[in-house]
Amino acid sequence: MGIFEDVIINAKSIVGTVGKKAGEVVDSSKLKLAAADLKSEINRKYQILGRISFEEISTEKDYSKAKKDLYEQICELKTNLDSLNDMIASAAQKIKCDSCGCYNVKGAIFCNNCGEKLTLHDDVSEHMSPDDVIDFTEDNFDDDDLL
Ligand SMILES: [Zn+2]
Numbered sequence: 001m002g003i004f005e006d007v008i009i010n011a012k013s014i015v016g017t018v019g020k021k022a023g024e025v026v027d028s029s030k031l032k033l034a035a036a037d038l039k040s041e042i043n044r045k046y047q048i049l050g051r052i053s054f055e056e057i058s059t060e061k062d063y064s065k066a067k068k069d070l071y072e073q074i075c076e077l078k079t080n081l082d083s084l085n086d087m088i089a090s091a092a093q094k095i096k097c098d099s100c101g102c103y104n105v106k107g108a109i110f111c112n113n114c115g116e117k118l119t120l121h122d123d124v125s126e127h128m129s130p131d132d133v134i135d136f137t138e139d140n141f142d143d144d145d146l147l
Contacts, residue, residue: 027101028091031084038081045074095120 049070056063094103099116111118 027096028088031088031091035081035084035088038077038084042074042077042081045070045077049074 049067052063052066052070055061056067091103093106095106095108095118096103097111097114097116097118100111100114102111102113104112104118108118110116
């Protein structure tokens with residue numbers, strides 16, 4: 001099952017990178033970017049999982065180990081996505097200082113860090129729903145990842 005092993009090793013490094021990202025970034029636009037990356041990675045794994053199942057039936061080989069690995073990776077990615085969404089939600093409850101970049105509690109008028117007057121931005125108010133994670137549009141599918 002060589003072709004699938006490559007995909008899985010690659011996926012593990014992506015999980016590590018995103019996990020690190022989630023722990024470090026505070027800027028909500030970066031959080032949203034990381035969440036979008038995670039969503040497309042999850043979608044890609046669903047597609048690979050479907051492809052493996054297809055191969056399993058057509059070749060009558062046993063890919064249950066590969067499928068289990070993918071399942072665990074998807075679960076891990078979903079956990080990461082959940083915590084990212086939490087961070088996005090809590091960032092949306094805070095006001096970012098234009099001057100020093102610090103986050104202040106909602107309702108604050110002056111920055112707690114530098115004293116600058118705070119201005120409200122609406123760009124952090126959209127909600128990211130985990131419901132739209134599954135997107136099986138053909139445009140998303142990249143055959144080169146598998147063969
Ligand atoms: Zn400030």
